[in-house]
Amino acid sequence: MKFSHVSLVARDRDRLADFYTAVFECEDRVERWTMSGEQVSKGNGVANSKIYAAWLSLPGADDQFLEVLQYENFEDRPTPAVNQPGLxxxxxxxxxxxxxxxxxxxxxxxxxxxxxxxxxxxxxxxxxxxxxxxxxxxxxxxx
The missing domain is CATH 3.10.180.10 (2,3-Dihydroxybiphenyl 1,2-Dioxygenase, domain 1)
Structure with a gap:
């Protein structure tokens, strides 16, 4: 078993991915892409999923990466507090x-x-x- 990646759900995939590439010297591992369809929705449990994805290399990590996903239809949430449970x-x-x-x-x-x-x-x-x-x-x- 090994750790693979961390995923952030973004309001704007490109803006957030570009932030991490500019500030933290992350790089696109593959060309940014879109995924959708029954298999995607079945896997994540979100009906009619259309997801814009970016996989970014992390400095100092050879295999692990930062995944930035933007769902076409997302549910907004309040800005998380430092001491809230979760990520x-x-x-x-x-x-x-x-x-x-x-x-x-x-x-x-x-x-x-x-x-x-x-x-x-x-x-x-x-x-x-x-x-x-x-x-x-x-x-x-x-x-």
């Missing part, structure tokens, strides 16, 4: 937490917390929480 956040280890935070904000993301050190004086670990352009929670870590 909590995506975490990226970065070389410069301040530069990456600025890039997230410039690309349409939003701040949540402040950069803080959760490590020790001998081994600092900086972290901060932000949101991607669709409100998903991101954590940045700099060791």
């Amino acid at each position: 909590g956040h995506l975490c990226f280890e970065v070389e410069d937490i301040h530069a990456t935070s600025a890039a997230i904000l410039a690309a349409g993301g939003a701040p949540l917390g402040e950069v803080t050190d959760l490590g020790t004086p001998q081994s600092p670990v900086l972290c901060v929480y932000l949101r991607d352009p669709e409100g998903n929670v991101l954590e940045l870590e700099q060791r």
